[in-house]
Each structure stands twice: as C-alpha cells, then as structure tokens.
Amino acid sequence: MTSKRDYYEVLGVNRTASEDELKSSYRKLALKFHPDRNPDNQQAEEQFKEAAEAYEVLRDREKRALYDQFGHAGLERTGFSGFGGFEDIFSSFGDIFEDFFGFSTRGRSRSRGQRGADLRYDLTLSFMQAAFGTETEIDVTKLEPCGDCRGSGCEKGTQPEICRQCGGSGQISRSQGFFTVRTTCHVCRGNGQMIARPCPACRGNGQVRVTKRVSVKIPAGVDNGSRLRLNGEGEPGQHGGPPGDLYVFINVQPHEFFERRDNDVVCQVTISFVQAALGDTIAVPTLEGSHNLEIPKGTQPGDVFYFHGEGIPSLRNRKRGEQVIQVMIKTPTNLSKKQEELLREFAKLEKGKFSNKLKHMLKGDSSSAAN
Numbered sequence: 001m002t003s004k005r006d007y008y009e010v011l012g013v014n015r016t017a018s019e020d021e022l023k024s025s026y027r028k029l030a031l032k033f034h035p036d037r038n039p040d041n042q043q044a045e046e047q048f049k050e051a052a053e054a055y056e057v058l059r060d061r062e063k064r065a066l067y068d069q070f071g072h073a074g075l076e077r078t079g080f081s082g083f084g085g086f087e088d089i090f091s092s093f094g095d096i097f098e099d100f101f102g103f104s105t106r107g108r109s110r111s112r113g114q115r116g117a118d119l120r121y122d123l124t125l126s127f128m129q130a131a132f133g134t135e136t137e138i139d140v141t142k143l144e145p146c147g148d149c150r151g152s153g154c155e156k157g158t159q160p161e162i163c164r165q166c167g168g169s170g171q172i173s174r175s176q177g178f179f180t181v182r183t184t185c186h187v188c189r190g191n192g193q194m195i196a197r198p199c200p201a202c203r204g205n206g207q208v209r210v211t212k213r214v215s216v217k218i219p220a221g222v223d224n225g226s227r228l229r230l231n232g233e234g235e236p237g238q239h240g241g242p243p244g245d246l247y248v249f250i251n252v253q254p255h256e257f258f259e260r261r262d263n264d265v266v267c268q269v270t271i272s273f274v275q276a277a278l279g280d281t282i283a284v285p286t287l288e289g290s291h292n293l294e295i296p297k298g299t300q301p302g303d304v305f306y307f308h309g310e311g312i313p314s315l316r317n318r319k320r321g322e323q324v325i326q327v328m329i330k331t332p333t334n335l336s337k338k339q340e341e342l343l344r345e346f347a348k349l350e351k352g353k354f355s356n357k358l359k360h361m362l363k364g365d366s367s368s369a370a371n
Contacts, residue, residue: 004072007054015068019059026055116235116244123248125218127255131265131287131312133220140214140246143207143235149199151236153206158197163188207236216248221315223260226250257285263321264311270328271295286310286323293325301329 008015011025029051031037038044057063057075066074121138145151154160162168166185170192173182184190198204214233222228227249234244258265269284279297283290284307291307304326311321335343 005050007058007067010050010054011058017058022055022058026051114238114241116237116241118244119234119246121246121248122251123216123218124251124253125222126253127258127260128287129218130222130250130252131220133222134218135215136218137213137215138248139211140233141209141211142233144210144212145236146199146202146206146208148201149206151206153195153199153202153204155197155199160193161196163192163194166192168192214246218250219315220313220318221263222250222252224250224252226315258287260312261324263314263319264324265321266324266326268326268328269293270330271299273329273331276300276327276329284325287312295327299327299329301327303327 008017011017011022011029013021013025017025030048033044033048033051035041035045035048057067063075119140119142121140123136123138125134146153148156152160163170163185165187166172170185170188170190171182172185185192188194195204199206202208214230216228216230218228227247230246230248232243233246236243252260258267260266265287267285269282271280271282275282275295276299277297279299280295281292282295284293286307287310291310293305293307304324307323307325309320310323313320332339
C-alpha cells in the first residue's frame with residue numbers, strides 16, 4: 001500500500017497557510033487536474049482526488065489540528081478515510097465548484113417564495129407639517145394579484161400544466177465529463193409549470209398594475225431626507241412570498257421666517273436703534289402664535305435671545321428644541337429736519353463723552369509713565 005503524501009505538500013503551501021491560501025491553492029490544482037481537461041488520464045484523476053482530500057482535511061479546523069499533531073493516523077478518530085469517488089467530491093465541494101467553474105454540480109429546488117420589491121415615494125411637506133406632523137393620503141402605482149385569476153395567471157376554469165421540457169423539475173440536466181450540469185429550464189423559466197390558457201386580464205402574469213391610495217401618518221419632527229417605511233405596501237411577492245415595503249422619503253419646503261437647525265428654529269427680528277438703545281417689548285412670531293420679547297436697553301446688533309421649548313419636537317423623545325431670535329438693528333433713512341437736528345445734537349453729546357473718556361485714558365497713561 002502506497003503511503004499518503006503530506007497534505008501541505010500536496011497543496012503546495014506551508015503549515016501556517018491561511019484559509020484563503022488553502023482555497024486558492026486548491027482551486028489551481030482542481031483546475032489543473034480536472035477530469036474534463038485530462039480525459040483518460042489516470043494519474044491526473046488520482047491527483048485530483050488527492051488535492052480534494054488534502055483540502056477537505058486542512059479547511060476543517062478540528063481535522064487540521066488532529067493532522068498537525070498525529071498525522072494521517074490522527075484522522076482515523078474522525079472516521080474520515082478520503083473520498084470514495086468524484087460524486088463524493090462534488091457533493092462536498094458543490095458550492096466551491098460553482099465559484100470555480102461558473103455552474104452548480106448539484107440540483108436546485110424549484111423557485112421558493114420570493115419577497116416583493118420595495119417601492120419609493122417622494123413626499124413634499126410644508127415646514128409646519130414637518131414640525132408638528134400630519135396625516136395624508138398618497139397614490140401609489142404598483143402591481144397587485146390579478147382579481148380574475150387570483151394570481152394564478154390561468155384563464156378561469158383552467159390550471160397550470162407540467163412543463164414538458166423539464167418534466168416539472170424546472171431544470172435541464174446535461175453531462176460534462178464527470179459533472180452533471182443543471183441549468184434553469186428556458187421554457188418554464190424554472191417554474192416547472194406552463195400556462196396553456198393565460199388569463200385575459202393579466203395575460204398570464206398573475207399580476208396587474210393598479211393605483212392604490214395609501215394613508216401615511218407623518219410624525220412630528222421629520223426633516224429633509226427622513227424616511228418612513230410602510231410595511232407590506234410594496235410590490236407583491238412571488239410564489240407565495242411576502243410583499244415588499246413602501247419607503248416614503250420626506251422633502252420639507254423652506255419657511256419664509258423660520259430656519260431649522262436640528263430641533264431648534266432660528267429667526268431674525270429687526271428693531272430700530274431707538275428700541276435698541278432705550279429698550280422695548282415686541283411681539284415675535286413662533287411656531288404657535290406669537291410671544292412677547294423684552295428688548296433690554298443697550299441691545300447690540302446680533303444679540304441673541306431664546307424662547308425655551310418653542311422649537312421642533314424631537315423624533316426620539318418628543319422634547320422640543322429652542323427658538324433662537326437674533327436681533328438686527330435698522331438704520332433710519334429719509335429723516336426729517338427735526339430728526340436730523342436731534343441726531344446731530346445726540347452726536348455732539350456722544351462726541352463729548354468720547355473725548356472726555358479719551359482724555360482720561362491719556363491722562364492715566366501719562367501718570368503711569370511719570371511713576
């Protein structure tokens with residue numbers, strides 16, 4: 001009896017080879033010694049089996065650990081004694097050979113239930129609708145099971161027939177050397193059945209396109225790019241599969257007065273320089289009516305005030321943000337003679353105050369220099 005070669009030697013890798021390295025090496029050997037590439041070559045067949053056996057052991061962590069410690073004798077504990085033939089190899093490595101050669105070596109079952117496709121709807125809301133939420137209805141065009149044939153695709157009183165091409169399996173089998181290659185039946189498209197007399201309403205598709213009105217509840221606080229999912233409102237599934245979902249994407253129109261920043265609303269109010277200097281009480285619009293804002297004496301351009309809890313509700317905890325009010329001061333125009341006289345007098349007083357302040361500053365600097 002011929003002794004077995006070292007598995008690492010067979011695959012041409014070192015003993016620390018990774019899983020990817022093992023798979024890459026085995027792929028090269030499988031392609032090189034593939035029986036279809038080496039017809040009637042007994043040595044190539046043996047090398048093909050030898051490479052498969054080596055890869056089967058080294059890709060399994062437990063088997064590899066036993067082999068590393070005890071060699072071929074250690075594998076006897078697992079009951080593994082190699083492959084009996086090509087069918088065993090193809091059965092064990094079916095998914096790998098599909099990657100290698102581009103087809104499956106194992107049969108596939110008929111089409112199972114497939115989930116329906118998701119749909120998208122773009123919905124535009126006003127600023128206030130997004131801030132406080134709303135409920136609206138939208139028209140969605142999608143496929144629905146045909147009402148005449150109830151989704152079967154067959155004319156009333158008829159049923160699907162078994163496909164004569166594939167005998168109902170949904171696949172066509174053909175041999176390539178030691179492989180059995182199965183491809184989807186081109187006649188029934190893998191369904192295993194044929195519709196001899198199609199439903200006139202849906203032309204055998206089992207589905208018709210309809211426009212359905214769907215109610216959408218918009219929660220308070222949504223923003224541009226927010227996405228709402230309506231479960232089961234997408235396209236219907238196939239072969240008994242569940243329907244898809246409808247995703248509603250939100251677009252919010254800008255507001256003429258408010259600007260949103262996260263959950264805060266920002267606005268600007270303009271006051272006169274007299275109001276800024278002397279102080280005043282003004283009415284400021286909010287998302288819900290208006291509130292009075294106290295303008296203190298000496299308010300400067302760009303000063304910011306807040307209405308707490310007057311912003312937009314959070315989607316997470318419903319807590320509202322702030323309303324941020326930025327003050328802008330307007331310079332008067334088209335002054336009357338009386339107003340100009342008063343302002344000039346005011347300017348003289350301001351100039352005098354500034355000159356006295358400057359003198360004190362200079363005097364202080366001189367005193368400091370003398371000391």
